[in-house]
Amino acid sequence: MTTTSRTPYTILGCLTVEPMSGYDVKQFLERSVVHFWSESYGQIYPALQQLEEEGLVEGRDEPGARGRTKRVYEITEAGREELRAWLEEPAEPVTPRYEHSLKLFFGYNVGPEASLEHLERLRRRTERDLARYRAWEEELEERAEREPASRAPYWLAVLRGGVLYSEMVLEWCDESASRLRDLGEPGADDGPAQAPPTPGESDT
């Protein structure tokens, strides 16, 4: 495990929930953390094999629900150690790439209509996400109160992040849209240069 890939850790994390096959891992990720993390089969299956070679997981064949038999993996004590070590390391900040923000940033080249459409699309998507989060929220909240020493509080914290994020995006969409609606025609050119001033350097 000297790579920088976080796929193996993601898998180890999933296996602390219950033993899973590669297929299960994908399913689990897709119905829990989809909105801030994803893995593809092309990553999962090879990683699972390597984790087994390293003794961090142990696989056994089981009859699948239907179709072919499935290989179910269980995390070993060494695997738990490895996961814990990773969980305690600080997460390195990665610059995200928000394409819609980039398009908005250069939106003056095409006028407000295009940007308004982008914002509208983002708004609709975000509303759907928010509805989904809200549906989980109640159950997790109850569970977190009933069992404080469980996963629930952690999962709730992450979920709350999704809720707050979505609400913020909706607010931003509305604010930005109303600002852009007040604008005139496209193509208006303002003089050269003038990047925003940079107070202080970036580190993080």
Add this chain to the structure above:
Amino acid sequence: MTTTSRTPYTILGCLTVEPMSGYDVKQFLERSVVHFWSESYGQIYPALQQLEEEGLVEGRDEPGARGRTKRVYEITEAGREELRAWLEEPAEPVTPRYEHSLKLFFGYNVGPEASLEHLERLRRRTERDLARYRAWEEELEERAEREPASRAPYWLAVLRGGVLYSEMVLEWCDESASRLRDLGEPGADDGPAQAPPTPGESDT
């Protein structure tokens, strides 16, 4: 331009601000959109060469401030066309990978202290970001009012996104931290399985 890379479009966008060298592009990105977009030299220079081959930009040599001469590129009309076409296409939603959320999600494996540290680190970083945004905000706000038919309203919209995002993150950090502080010891295990229920499918 049949690739899916957004580097060439980013560069074209920069060149609508003013003619720039590859070095300038990097500088500009770093003092404007760093927090939601980045490009490395390894991407910029080759892209610039290809853009020139395709006639979307035109380069000329100029004496640099110091050191070697710089090659400054200007966007052509064809380049503007290409950029506009891209700006009008919908941005495809990409699942981001928030490592700190992932670590928090699996944080029950190490107990609340580790997660609290992560949140504290995130909080400090976010506070710095927010201070930087606020410093730009006033100026851009004024400029957006003075010149509504300029870049300013678009840049302000993007910047406001940064402000709202940062404020949201701070709120979330505090909320999550206080929730986790109330928790007991690590290692408490709750029964098997029980992924959050998934109401409705994911599309987007």
Add this chain to the structure above:
DNA sequence: ATTGCCATGTAAGGGGTTACATGATTAT
């Protein structure tokens, strides 16, 4: 009959980062 889901993998390709090579000039 055909579609859809379960289930595991491989191969290719690409976008992107990091490190390195080079070197002149200015500030300390």
Add this chain to the structure above:
DNA sequence: ATAATCATGTAACCCCTTACATGGCAAT
């Protein structure tokens, strides 16, 4: 002298996605 900034590029590497191959079982 030395470090920092300006400035352009190349090469290696790697993570990740996409597409493909395979195939049995259940439901329409």
